[in-house]
Amino acid sequence: MGKMELENVSVIIPEKASSTTGFFTKPRKPFKEKIIEIILLLLTVLSSILIFFVMFFVISKAIPVLKASGFSFVFSGGWDENFLNAWQTSGEQSALKFGALPLIAGTVLTTSGALVFCLTFGLGCAIFLSEMCPAWLRKPLESTVRLLAAIPSVIYGLIGLMIVVPFISKHLISNELSLRMIKICALDGTSLLAGIIVLSMMIGPIFIAMASDAIKSAPKIYKEASLALGLSHWRTIVKIILPAARNGIVAGAILAAGRAIGEAIALSMVTGSVANLPNPAHGLVFFLEPVRTLASTIVDNAEGMSVAACESALFACGSFLLLSCVLLSLFSRIFSGNLRTGGVSDK
Amino acid sequence: MKKSLLIVSLVAVLTLLCVQLAFAAGTISVQVNGKALSMDSKPFIKQGKVLVPMRAIFETLGASVKWDDKTQKVTAKKGSTEIALWIGKKEAKVGSKNVILDVAAAVDKGRTFVPLRFVAESLGAKVDWVSSKNLVVVTTGGGGAAAAELSGSLKMSGSTSVQPLAEELTQVFMKENPKVQITVTGGGSGVGIKDAADGKVNIGNVSRNLKDSDPKGLVATTIAKDAIVIVVNPKNPVDKLTTDQVKKIFTGAITNWKDIGGKNAPIIVNSRTAPSGTFDFFKEKFLGEDNVVATAKQHASNGLVRQAVAGNENAIGFISMGFMDSSVKAPTLDGVKPTLENAKNGTYKVVRPFIMVTKGAPTGLAKSFLDFVLSSEGQSIVKKEYISIQ
Numbered sequence: 001m002g003k004m005e006l007e008n009v010s011v012i013i014p015e016k017a018s019s020t021t022g023f024f025t026k027p028r029k030p031f032k033e034k035i036i037e038i039i040l041l042l043l044t045v046l047s048s049i050l051i052f053f054v055m056f057f058v059i060s061k062a063i064p065v066l067k068a069s070g071f072s073f074v075f076s077g078g079w080d081e082n083f084l085n086a087w088q089t090s091g092e093q094s095a096l097k098f099g100a101l102p103l104i105a106g107t108v109l110t111t112s113g114a115l116v117f118c119l120t121f122g123l124g125c126a127i128f129l130s131e132m133c134p135a136w137l138r139k140p141l142e143s144t145v146r147l148l149a150a151i152p153s154v155i156y157g158l159i160g161l162m163i164v165v166p167f168i169s170k171h172l173i174s175n176e177l178s179l180r181m182i183k184i185c186a187l188d189g190t191s192l193l194a195g196i197i198v199l200s201m202m203i204g205p206i207f208i209a210m211a212s213d214a215i216k217s218a219p220k221i222y223k224e225a226s227l228a229l230g231l232s233h234w235r236t237i238v239k240i241i242l243p244a245a246r247n248g249i250v251a252g253a254i255l256a257a258g259r260a261i262g263e264a265i266a267l268s269m270v271t272g273s274v275a276n277l278p279n280p281a282h283g284l285v286f287f288l289e290p291v292r293t294l295a296s297t298i299v300d301n302a303e304g305m306s307v308a309a310c311e312s313a314l315f316a317c318g319s320f321l322l323l324s325c326v327l328l329s330l331f332s333r334i335f336s337g338n339l340r341t342g343g344v345s346d347k
Numbered sequence: 348m349k350k351s352l353l354i355v356s357l358v359a360v361l362t363l364l365c366v367q368l369a370f371a372a373g374t375i376s377v378q379v380n381g382k383a384l385s386m387d388s389k390p391f392i393k394q395g396k397v398l399v400p401m402r403a404i405f406e407t408l409g410a411s412v413k414w415d416d417k418t419q420k421v422t423a424k425k426g427s428t429e430i431a432l433w434i435g436k437k438e439a440k441v442g443s444k445n446v447i448l449d450v451a452a453a454v455d456k457g458r459t460f461v462p463l464r465f466v467a468e469s470l471g472a473k474v475d476w477v478s479s480k481n482l483v484v485v486t487t488g489g490g491g492a493a494a495a496e497l498s499g500s501l502k503m504s505g506s507t508s509v510q511p512l513a514e515e516l517t518q519v520f521m522k523e524n525p526k527v528q529i530t531v532t533g534g535g536s537g538v539g540i541k542d543a544a545d546g547k548v549n550i551g552n553v554s555r556n557l558k559d560s561d562p563k564g565l566v567a568t569t570i571a572k573d574a575i576v577i578v579v580n581p582k583n584p585v586d587k588l589t590t591d592q593v594k595k596i597f598t599g600a601i602t603n604w605k606d607i608g609g610k611n612a613p614i615i616v617n618s619r620t621a622p623s624g625t626f627d628f629f630k631e632k633f634l635g636e637d638n639v640v641a642t643a644k645q646h647a648s649n650g651l652v653r654q655a656v657a658g659n660e661n662a663i664g665f666i667s668m669g670f671m672d673s674s675v676k677a678p679t680l681d682g683v684k685p686t687l688e689n690a691k692n693g694t695y696k697v698v699r700p701f702i703m704v705t706k707g708a709p710t711g712l713a714k715s716f717l718d719f720v721l722s723s724e725g726q727s728i729v730k731k732e733y734i735s736i737q
Contacts, residue, residue: 080645084621084638087537166658175612178661182602182613186642188659273645290644300647303534303622306541306562310622 058322061315064308068096073316077101079275083301086309098313102277104320106192106291109278110267111260113196118207118256121200123249126211131237142212148205157266160198165189165270173288184279185289190272193287198270199263203256210255214248215241247335254332261295261324268296294321377463379407379472379485381496388458390483396450397476397483398460408470408487411723414459421452421459423466425723430469432461441469498526499712505539505552506624507648508573508667509701513552515728520719527712533648536624540565543704549713551704554624554667566709567702570720572734574668574690575629575697578653578675580660585609587679594633596663599640604661616643617655617664625649628699629665669732691734698734 029037066073076099086095129141169189178187218241226236242249272290275297280286292300294317304310375397377384384407390399401421405412410425419434431440432452439446446469452461464474467485475484503513510533517529534542536553543551544562557567577593579585585608595601596614605611618639619626630639646652652664657674664675668690671677677685680697689695709717719725726735 080621080641081638087621161654161658169659178613179603179611182642183599184642186613186615186644188615188644188655188662190644268647273647274642276642300645301620301622303537303620303647306537306544306622307560 055322058315058318061312062319063312065096065098065312065316066319069098069316073098073100074104075099075101077275077277079103079297083304083310083313086313087304087307095309096312098316100294100317100320102275103292103294103297103317105277106195106271106275107261107293107295107321107324109192109291110195110199110271110293111257113192114199114203114260115253115257117196117200118204119253122204122207123211125204125208126215126249127237127242129208130212130215131233131241142209145205145208145212149209153202153263153266154269156198156202157269159201160194160266160270164194164197165191168194168288177285177288181282181285181289184282185274185276186272187285187288187290188272190270190290191288192271192278192291195267195271195291195293196287198266199260202263202266203260206259207252207256210252211245211249214245214252217248218244251332251335254328254335258325258328258332261293261328262321264293264295264299267293268299271296273300294318375481375483377404377483377485379404380487384485388456390463391455391460393450393453397463398450398453399463401452401459401461404461404463404466406724408467408472408485409722409724410470421461423470425470428470430466432466434459439465496526497524497712497715500528500530501550501712501716502530502532502548503539503550503552503703504532504534504542504548506536506554506701507533507650508536508554508625508669509539509552509703511669512571512701512729512733513703516720516725517716519724519728520716523719529716535620535622535647536627537622540704543706546706549705550709550716553702553704555627555699556702557704564706565704566707567704568709568717568721569700569702569736570717570725571701571729571736572690572698573701574685574687574695574734575625575632575665575699576668576671576677576685577663577665577680578656578671578677579663580656581674581676582660583609583676585678586676587682589681590633593680594635594637597634597639597643598637599642612661615659615662616640617652617662618643618645619652619665620645620647623647624699625665625667632697687732687734701733 078099079102082095082098086098089095125145129138129145133141166189168191169187172193173187173189181187222240222244223236226240227233231239271292273292273296274290275292276290278286278289278291282289298314298317298321301310301314305314375390375392377386377390377397377399384399384403386400386403388400390397392398401412405423408425410423413422413424414420415422421432421434423430429440429442432448433439434454435451437448437451439448446465448462448465450462452459454460463483463485467474470487472485472487475486476482477484501517503517510531513531517531521527521529531552536555539548539551539553540557540561541551542548544565551565553567554573557565577588583604585604588607592601592607596607597616597618599616601607602614603611604614616639619629626639644655646655646664649666649670652666653670653672653675656662656664666675668685668687679685680695683689683695685695685697690698703717703720705713705717708714720729721736723737726737729735
């Protein structure tokens with residue numbers, strides 16, 4: 001007991017002194033606090049070094065393939081054949097050439113498709129939740145959305161495989177269409193469309209939660225002023241609240257995109273597991289063609305790690321994923337930074 | 348009050364103890380390698396010799412038993428050692444050598460009893476009698492180390508084809524050796540080889556033969572053989588295929604079921620990713636130098652192929668026979684039904700080895716486990732759904 005009191009005193013006194021003189025600045029910290037501070041500092045430094053170490057590791061492993069393939073890694077296809085070839089020749093120099101265009105296209109298409117879904121339907125949900133929802137319904141709805149955001153992706157994959165894929169193959173793909181396309185790609189329901197639907201279900205809740213938070217934190221006085229001037233509620237939402245919450249909404253979309261890009265298991269289950277580049281010339285059939293994303297390629301082909309060329313190719317996919325995640329997180333920093341400085345303060 | 352309670356409980360404990368002791372004195376127990384031998388009927392002593400139920404002791408010692416009703420003859424075989432006994436006869440045989448027993452094998456209440464010491468020692472075990480406990484201690488194995496109870500943990504990874512069998516084997520092994528913990532994970536043959544070579548696992552499961560391109564220093568133990576089955580959806584009317592048709596389907600030369608006697612519908616080809624052992628064998632057996640068609644779906648496991656074929660009427664794929672169930676249908680191949688019997692008797696020829704690889708020759712617990720897998724007990728588990736190597 002006595003010791004505790006002593007410690008308290010020793011903390012308080014210098015503070016008083018500093019506040020009166022204003023000159024003796026910092027109070028001396030107790031030894032224990034210093035130690036803890038140093039440990040925390042070390043841990044912070046260590047974890048940031050770890051991130052750089054991961055990047056260095058992934059990229060260094062990817063270099064053999066990236067170097068041998070050059071730009072054709074991004075601009076040419078034939079991944080599955082390349083991979084089989086690399087596996088069978090067990091990594092001769094010729095086997096280091098990979099073309100990941102279908103995979104990159106698959107990633108971009110599924111993610112952007114899901115984002116379009118999110119920005120339309122998700123934004124509607126967010127507006128409803130934060131502006132129009134009756135008070136008694138808001139709590140349960142909000143907690144449901146948050147719960148949905150926390151469901152592991154493999155569950156969404158299963159739902160996609162059991163419900164979405166059979167639905168597409170039954171109702172959207174006719175036997176004639178499938179016959180006509182069989183030489184180009186197998187249409188069996190596992191498709192770009194299934195991927196987009198499953199991804200939207202997955203990232204939708206994240207986006208809705210973030211966007212409704214952003215809308216709620218739009219300055220109240222804007223809304224009040226707008227309503228006082230006689231604008232309708234709808235007009236206020238569209239013209240005043242949404243622009244004020246724009247940065248937060250965009251930041252939410254970017255976070256959702258980050259999760260979509262990295263999603264592997266769920267997409268590997270529903271998008272068709274073949275490195276196929278959908279052809280826009282096929283019209284709407286484009287959406288029914290199978291694709292495979294960078295992340296699900298890593299999962300599907302992980303077995304090949306024992307051959308150096310295959311390993312390097314998978315790390316090349318990984319380095320692209322890493323790069324896009326870094327870019328996205330930079331974007332989201334810019335936008336969330338603007339959110340804090342732009343407009344007026346919350347109060 | 349307290350005192351009386353103490354006395355009562357003391358008396359109770361003592362009585363219980365006495366009962367236990369009396370019970371123990373009446374029965375003979377047998378321990379094999381430190382574990383009590385479980386028997387369906389009690390062993391007894393006849394002319395100073397302990398007789399035990401035949402099945403319990405032979406199976407625990409890893410010997411297979413045969414009973415010939417006509418001659419009343421019991422034959423047990425373990426490795427190269429074979430012993431023969433006759434009910435009621437004092438003559439016995441160890442290999443080709445004749446032995447005279449003190450007590451003959453006997454039948455009691457429908458159970459055959461054999462003299463424990465003779466049987467165990469003929470099969471290479473050591474037998475000790477602990478008279479104070481009425482306990483027979485049997486220890487197998489040459490050295491003292493092998494006699495100790497097995498403990499520790501093993502890790503296995505690799506082929507998804509081998510995985511179900513490996514899991515079944517490890518479960519039995521762990522039941523017999525409760526202090527042993529074995530984990531089996533999948534990943535594919537490629538993963539099994541890499542993990543074993545890197546020392547990440549003790550045993551790698553592989554469903555193909557080792558190749559020159561695999562890491563050096565791996566030792567393969569063939570544990571079973573497995574057939575690969577071409578499967579289609581149960582709703583598909585096609586129920587016979589030829590090797591040539593399979594090749595044409597998987598290389599994309601035939602794309603319509605109509606061409607091989609089915610409906611006018613596209614053929615959805617399901618294949619495995621390149622590093623799969625099942626794919627490797629399938630390609631060697633059916634495709635040769637040709638590659639699988641580019642539109643083929645690439646799955647990472649047997650289960651996923653089966654799921655894909657079960658879920659699409661027009662799909663075709665290939666899986667390990669161990670994965671066959673009613674959700675998919677196996678057409679005949681060149682007129683041969685792909686069944687376990689046909690694979691065993693050699694009429695169904697699409698059969699590949701299951702191997703377990705270790706870094707260097709297997710040692711310690713890995714060796715004990717592989718010995719178990721190769722024993723008649725282990726192979727009897729193999730036989731249920733796969734082809735035994737015996």
